[in-house]
Amino acid sequence: MLYTLDSSRKAMNFFKLKNLFVLWFAGMLPIWLQAQSNFVNPLVGTDGHGHTFPGAVMPFGMIQMSPDTRIDGSWDGCSGYHYSDSLIYGFSQTHLSGTGVSDYGDFLLMPSSGTWSLDPLRYRSAFSHQNEKASAGYYAVQLRNGVDVEMVAGLRAGMHRYQFPKGQSSYLLLDLLHRDRLLEGCVEKVDAYRWKMMRRSDAWARDQHCYGYLEFSSPATVVMDSASCKLVWSFDCPDGELWVKIAISGVDQEGARLNMVSELQVGQSDKEVTKDRVKQVTKDRTKEFIQVWKHLKASATQTWNKALGVIEIEDPDTARIRTFYTALYRCMIHPSLASDADGRYRGRDGLIHRAEGFDYYTVFSLWDTYRALHPLWTWLDPQRTRDFVMTFLEQYKQVGRLPVWEFASNETNCMIGYHSVSVIADAMVKGIQGFDRKLALEAMQHSANQDYEGIAYLRDHGHLNVEACSESVSKQLEYAYDDWCIAQAALATGDTLLYRTYLQRSGSWRNILDSASGMMRPRVNGQWLSPFDPREVNNHYTEANAWQTSFYVPQDVYGWVDAVGGPARAEALLDTLFLTQSKTVGREQADITGLIGQYAHGNEPSHHIAYLYHYLGKPAKTLAQVRRIQDEFYSDRPDGLIGNEDCGQMSAWYVLSSLGLYPLAPGSTEWIWSVPSLAKVTVHLPQASNHLPQKKKLILNTSAPYRRGTAWPQRFWNKGRQPHALSIDHRQLMEGGVWDIGSEGEMAAGAGLSEIPFQLPALQDRSKNFRSVPLVEASSARFGDSLRVSIRADRSSTGIRYALGSVDPVKDGLPYTGPLTLYRSDTVSAVAIDGEGRP
Template identity: 35%
Template sequence: MFKQKKHILLIISPILLFLACHPKTSKVRGNNYLNFVNPLIGSGGHGHVFVGASVPHGMVQLGPNNLTKGWDWCSGYHDSDSTIIGFAQTHLSGTGIADLGDIIFMPVGKLPSRPMKDTASFAKTYFSTFDKSTEIAKPHYYQVKLKRYQIEAELTASQRVGLQRYHFPKNSEANVIVNLEESVQSILSRKGTLDAGIKILNDTTISGYRISDEWAKDHKIYFTTVFSKPILKHQILSGADTVYAKEANGIRLNTILNFENDNQPLLLKTGISYVSEAGAALNLKTEMPGWDFEQTKAKAEEAWNKSLSKFDFEAQDSTIVTQFYTALYHSQIAPSVFSDVNGDYRGADGKIYQAKGFTPYTIFSLWDTYRAVHPLYTLTDERVADYANSLLAIQEQQGTMPVWHLVGNETGTMVGFHSIPVVVDAYLKGFNLSQERVWNAIKGFEDYNQLGLKDTREQGYISADQESWSVAKGLEYAIDSYAIAKFAAQTGKKEAFKTYFKSSQNYKNYFDKSTGFMRGKLSDGSWRANFNPYHSIHMEDDYVEGNAWQYTWLVPHDVEGLINVFGGENKFTTKLDSLFTVKSDLNEGASIDITGMIGQYAHGNEPSHHILYLYPFVGQQWKTAEKVCEVFDKFYKATPNGLIGNEDCGQMSAWYIFSSMGFYPVNPVNGMFVFGSPLADKINITLNNGKKFKIIALHNSATHKYIQSVKLNGKAYTKSYIMYDDIMNGGTLEYTMGSKPNKAFGLTKTDRPVSNP
């Protein structure tokens, strides 16, 4: 178990060596929380995390792009790769589809006189390998040496500006390639770069833009870059004008800039904007008027330390501390600031708006993050109202609540309209949102006709012969309807409550009592034939990235109702037990996202994340403790392969953060956190209302994983959950841990979690 003291040797980079050799500690030393962040965790395997320099929730994620493209390079970087084509201003972190990774700068020495043989892209003519043993990766700073040119590159950032410093060797040419042709990866059915352009404004300044059709169909980004030395000469490469550029649709521009190599480093600072080149220039001038690299780096470090310090986490093993703070870091990359310093931003309708009363954000991976990331933010993040108001603004501009919002684009990725529970949860928890604006945004959900919702309204289920992913969609829509019903109940809208509560119960129409599974139902009301609960085909099934074993439990808003459709607690518990003991085999063609298997429980994908926490609803909290510890042990490691599935903009990490504290939000809008088994020995949390909440786990260890008793503010506390308001009032939660289950803890019905407290 990760609760044990143990020694781990990591030989990957200086920062990892430091962490591996760091002595065991029970407290972060010197309050430099970045000492316990390892951005390379999750950069291998299928974690897809961003590696590079940024500030919390910044517009810029400045980091390297590998030459390779593919699913495991969705962030632009993968631990298995040792190539670099340049340093891009933006990146996604942990997603399962690639985009961004654009506006690339690459320092080079002498360029080849002609492209390499069989070159498929300009980048293949100039890329370099790098030495991982000298790579330094921190949240606020990235350093690497390009072996081909013997150039050392350093990166840091502010919110909207990336700052780079290049050290050229003596007697080397000093060239910088600006590559607007490449990004991380184009989806095969999309066109990639549609248009791009570069202007040489003066001898130290360039500006430009890139417009692309990738995951975001209409992705517009603008930049202004200032260099610390004059540009001596430049060569603009476009279309057929050069052997280096790839012929394609529209204009694709790449530029080579030449500078004097006077044995002093070359610095370049790049402001970006999703509005205009003027906006990029304003962002640059406002945020980074000077050239002090060390000061900028220090400010970025300070920003991360301030953000991470909301949790003062103690454990016996420094590896656990590293995993916790790395998870916290990963949860704070997105959502990302989307407006310029003057408040201008590009709306979901393509128009330019002036933000009033809030800061717009983008990159909302809502199918993932509504489950735990956004409930986590409601504890400590002062931006919660901004996130919610951003989602409300998107609804006003595009006419529907967001599904997966990416730089001004609705990608429609995955299922459910889970901006609804995010906004409702923020409102119900008292964040500064207009009741009228929230209601105007969510009340029309019942009238949506797309993606199977018309079927849901007219017959209570989605016809599997008419709509793909019918079961997954239907179950997720029921959660959204529940959130609206909850809002309606709290604001006195009785008729709306009845309508949406009824829709929230539609999950029952997918449950087949004869098999004990949620399954696809045809237009005539019959079940889809040849049912196999282990079966999953990614694009053609009734489930998305899962099968019946995993989706049958996706009723976090009405666990009592799910227990009833099973036929009572005994049948429910027997079936839940079997989830973790049946074979883990998957059919050929199953989604590659189904990973982290314990039986058919799949921790590598989000629909499973709440399932471990269902046992307390039937009075068996101790079983949750066992399963949570098994997941800690098997699926979270302090290595590049340390995440069992896509990080998904913080959700894989948010599960770890909550579970480390000893509880998890099964229902994303009822303000209840269900107990599991804490990893932390002690956590001091600074809440976003300014109060402090302390968590203590007495006698905590690998063998003492079971909660024996709980105290809240010094008084005996017998419930197997805690409410949001109890946390936000401040105080102390104290677990006493033991080596054997206390099966009486949380056994009585009055002490069990409920869906509607």
């Protein structure tokens, strides 16, 4: 919304009128001729449970300048801002987008007029969304305390502009105690215009280093320097206007200064300015600051338009365009640049390193982002993906371990799996070069052979017992997928022995699949844990229940279809998932939102499930669910995200689904090929070689009935040929070309399809690729006079050997021919025999 005009604030009035003209002019242009950044609304996701922030940031930028409305660490205030709030505490320079844990919020600045305070409950100010504007790289708000605030971001530095009421004192507070527990902090004067800062804090990142450099357009006078690391400056501002340059670094204060030099013009030291020259110097500096501001703001807009322009779309629904470009914008907030302009960065070992020939990044929410966000950039920005992989490998060299959930040089060990391997494998199989593949494979194996979170137990026993670790079902499934990724990486490097080893490990999911219920179930003492309710949210699943977890075998969908009983049974399970009642039981789990039946789009374990219908020859059912998810759980409003943004994953799902694409199993070159929800899409593909004269384009034209309907088109035409319609190989996707999907006449003639002829592919001999662990089932939970015990294994096994007591079933076990009857307490051990007679 536009500001309400106020004749007492002339400078701000110009800002308002200028933007009024820009918006009016933009509104006269056809939608497809307007700049993509015009369709970005950074307020999307700031309401509800999206956990996003509305402030100024550049694509993958180090600095995120945004208002903070919460200081209590509440779950919905993780980003520092929530749309339902009406008070702003200040404007800090670092923020996380969409996480479920609070951190960042470094170097809070808060302007005030007339009076000042060190107490957050007194220095905060009311505001109204009617007087708030957010766009790509820019944020502005009118505070109730009388100060107008604007911010524009660069990559590692940015600028604030404060318009104070004329005739009143102008103050600016710096609060190093804001949000996190302060470990160490200082503010040091360089001269009357420049200050440098340092803050070490403890929150989610247990030892975060942040350094800053400040430069003002007017000389600053300290009116309060508190021992509690809060400082208040006063200013004699010409026309009530103060401009502030700020840069940050994770290395040191000199790094912050150099980051400012690299992006914002920095003048010479003004320590020797005499009193009679202060007014003239300040006037000259103000002119210079205004010029830098104009350049920075234009650069931010230009940079965002270039970044967003990698995908050009046309559609008659303007709201859909806004939702799309806001989602694409959210895909570019994290990971965040961590290396300074001179290449230095703070490593996971706490030491200072220098990135040679690549940019070093941070904020890797890998449990979320390996699914769609990283594949999106592996496709559209392979150079940046190469830098991500280089960052992973540098961290491995520093501390001997790939990242799990790293930010600010701290490993949080949040969430499960070792999904760095997914990003690396996806880069390898899709041809990204420029990193040490031998080192990458070494690092990936190291992640898969740790002795924590049940990894060692799974390696030794072939399944995870509930006593081995919490969330055992989810961990076993995700470890199996990650092991498959390592197998693909080994195959890409020609190591067939390693490939077979990890391919076998990737089949461990079968040992927790209960074929009777079709659910992935926890095991205890060789048996299924009972009682069992697939709706129950408990500590055997990660932020989910059995319904939301049991469809996770992306590396072997056809194997899963076969294991649950074939295509008809698999389809029935999927149908029931989407149609059953939505109520869950067990513990409360805030992340489980966006329910369609038991499908929960608000959290990542469900994100791939709708696309499984493709593997059953029922793409119309895929479309029905994908369209419903897009329409019900995404919008261009502040509450336009149904769950945590999770550093871009929630938005990446929307972006790719809008293009009719989805990477079901990153680490494979296969993309699910569906129907775009937009009239025309032009994707500017990355150059395969610097010697090519121009980039290739992928153009998708989708007829109106199909982009909103659920019938499957008969025609996917590209240069007169019709490909296999359910998937497309990455190499073919990179070839580009023009695709015409469906036609008006086709739909009018009733020729749209609801299903594709389907036959389960011939499955390979999985006895060589799977280590079956027998299931021991007792006739009763209590031992009376006797107990009947049955033993069974996956049907890929050809036999079972068992033993009682301390006898080793591998060496001295007996062939199992039928149920056993025990007349006293005893230990039953069993091993499955594969097709070659091996246990």
